[in-house]
Amino acid sequence: MNELLRRLFFLPEQGSTFAVKVDHLHFVLLLTTLAVAVGIGAVGLFFLVRYRRRTASDATPRVVAAPWMEGLFIGVPLSLFLLWFVLGFQQFVWVMSPPQDSLDVYVTGKQWMWKFTYPGGPSAIDTLVVPAGRPVRLLLTSRDVIHSFYVPDFRMKRDAVPGRYTDLWFEAPKPGRHQVLCAEYCGLDHSVMRGEVVVLSPSDFDAWQDAQRRNLPVAALPGARTPESMAVRGERVAAAQGCLQCHTVTGAPHIGPTWLGLYGRREPLEGGGAVLADEAYLTESMMDPLAKVVAGYAPVMPGYHGRLSAEDSGALVEFIKSLRPLRPGVTAAEEPVYVPTGR
């Protein structure tokens, strides 16, 4: 039944757990629409034949809708639409809340390609390799104009907006290949800004990751650096940009809040309220530091927009994420573990 309806409505393959869920609602809405359309069309045609004009002087009765009938005309569609809304919004909240054990990948849209960067180091252009059966969270941003990361097989898209991070998560149940398209008009070669998601079985994925680390060209050259993880790069960026002149990584507050354990913490704000220090807040604070100042600190930080590339700001976030208290030493987060955020 599922397969029949999917083909009937020309929906593509169901490549994610969300696609399987959301397609049922697709079917319900499309079938209801078709049924009611046929119903209304049939009534209209019946009236056309039954009440067609017979003589030039036909008289018609004055028919006025009774209040209960008007109530019915309003109530029935309204309850139907609100039911759809509730069902759809439940799914929407689900797909907008990434699970906490997901694999993070940074995605940068750029005219006209997709760049994927894994916190563990390797990065790739236009091909995203992910393991099957495990939630993957994409942290999207753009280097120039707005793009939109769209995988029809996953039934979802999310805009990549310059100057901020948005996220999108999915879980592909089985290995396969899925086309990535750009859905937000982004200029000359918008229509050929395509990519691919390659879903591998978990063991193949691990093997792929190892191979990536070993086979990266820089690593193969004698004396070259091994590919650095994003967190290590972030540390380098922090030093180069002078971040550590105000922020400590030891837990001691200085001119700015310490980065140790910052990620995932709720920070009280100057002027009331609090904010969860997640990727979005950390990015915002780099780009527009005065937007939400943590209580007790002077608004003195300069903005870094235009001074930090999308990759560098992502690397800084990864560096901050890697700084967690009660852990000996700072290691690159190969697979980030999320502290509970109460979502």
Add this chain to the structure above:
Amino acid sequence: MSPPAAESYLSDGRTLWSWLTTHDHKRIGVMFLGLTLFFFLVGGLFALALRIELLTPGRTIMGHLAYNRMFTLHGVTMVWLFMIPAIPSAFGNFLVPLMIGARDVAFPRLNLASVYLYVLGASVTLWGMFEGGADTGWTFYTPYSTTTGTAVLPVLVGVFIIGFSTILTGLNFIATVHTLRAPGLTWMKVPLFVWAIYGTAIIQVLATPVLGMVLLLVALERVVGAGIFDPARGGDPILFQHLFWFYSHPAVYIMVLPSMGVISEAVSAFSRKNAFSYRMIVYSTLGIAFVGFFTWGHHMFASGQSTFGSGAFGAMSMLVAIFTAIKIFSWLGTLYRGSIAIESPLIYTLGFMFFLFFGGMIGVAYATTSLNLHWHDTYSVVAHFHFIMVGATVMAFLAALHYWFPKMFGRCFPAKLANGAAVLIIFGFIATFVPQFLLGNLGMPRRYADYPPHFQSLHVASTAGASLLAFGFVAIAFYLAWSLRHGAVAGDNPWGSEGFEWRSASPPPTHNFHVTPEYPTGPHEYAREEVPHAA
């Protein structure tokens, strides 16, 4: 077969100068009709070029840049130069004073100014097109629109000027309906078309200034680098989308509400029945004008706006759909026990109801937040708004053109030819846009100059439908142009309609009425005998 000897607004001065300096709302309406039809032709030719390009993957007749400019100009022309002024400025101007027993609109000079502003704005936009044209899409999303090297500025300025034309027209209608109704014509006797134009005018006056503002901001950003939408200068690209859709979502109702008014009139006239639920149509018109302002965020579910915000906009969008549902039920109820004459305006009306219903229900599906994530920015959305804006609005426009053609020009057109063209056009629309719904389901994003090969068969079907459609429009253009001179003389009321506008001669004299008509009964009344309801 000589033209009617009686004094009509058409024979009151035959020089070009007498038209260019006229204060007569009817002449202004006719001028708007001619202008909007011209731009419908221009936009339609762009559309055909786009469809031909999409016939095969890869390059067919133009490259990516030409395609991007083409779809931008198609959108700009169709939305601002045709769809928004077509019914309110052309038919609204012609009919509103006639329907409320007034000699003219409240501000005749302002009305003439709105024609000139439209021509000025259209000329600036056209000039931009010849300069190479913008390649931003008609939505001008930042930061692309502030950074691209194409001629965005003339198009922005042109649309900005046209905005003033829209505001003046709306202002005029509000003042006219409030102050110039004939004695005895109370609010609950005002014809449904006038109510629809009134609701539209409210949106025009409230929403269009926001468009003007946001276009001005984009222009400032381009010229002096204001940085309002540029994240590199601390601006916010999403802010543009909020401002833009705050205008442009209500703008959809600037296009659809007048159409609904036309349909209410036509259904009543061609089934010779009173409106089934007059009050509910009036209230739902005002309801759409009101709730339409609270739904703009449903264009931005995928943009990164908050989950709760998306939910709130989704729920509000459901309410707009209800008002539309009320109208569809009311039109069906009006057909019930009527005396239905199958003339071309009624055929367009049935097409309208189908497109509005189907397009509207799919719209509800898009407002369902989770489903939107798949459909957003795909061809499915293209098909949806073409169903509403082209399918429904153009149906209503053609219904209006055929229904009031005898009123405007005193001539009839060949009925059989008109019926045939109407059927051809309806099937042409279905053949053009149903494949696009399926393309969207399949995942084809909009604004694609090129596409992966598995989308091709549906594109071929869509292009075939578009050529049917083009053929239908050419047929209509020919027989209506022929009828202007050679059609049978219509007489004052060829349809036997009870609509108030038919109480003057066809074509009407310069000041509409020799004797101000009286209004003992409500509008759309065909029987005096009272029957409680359908049961």
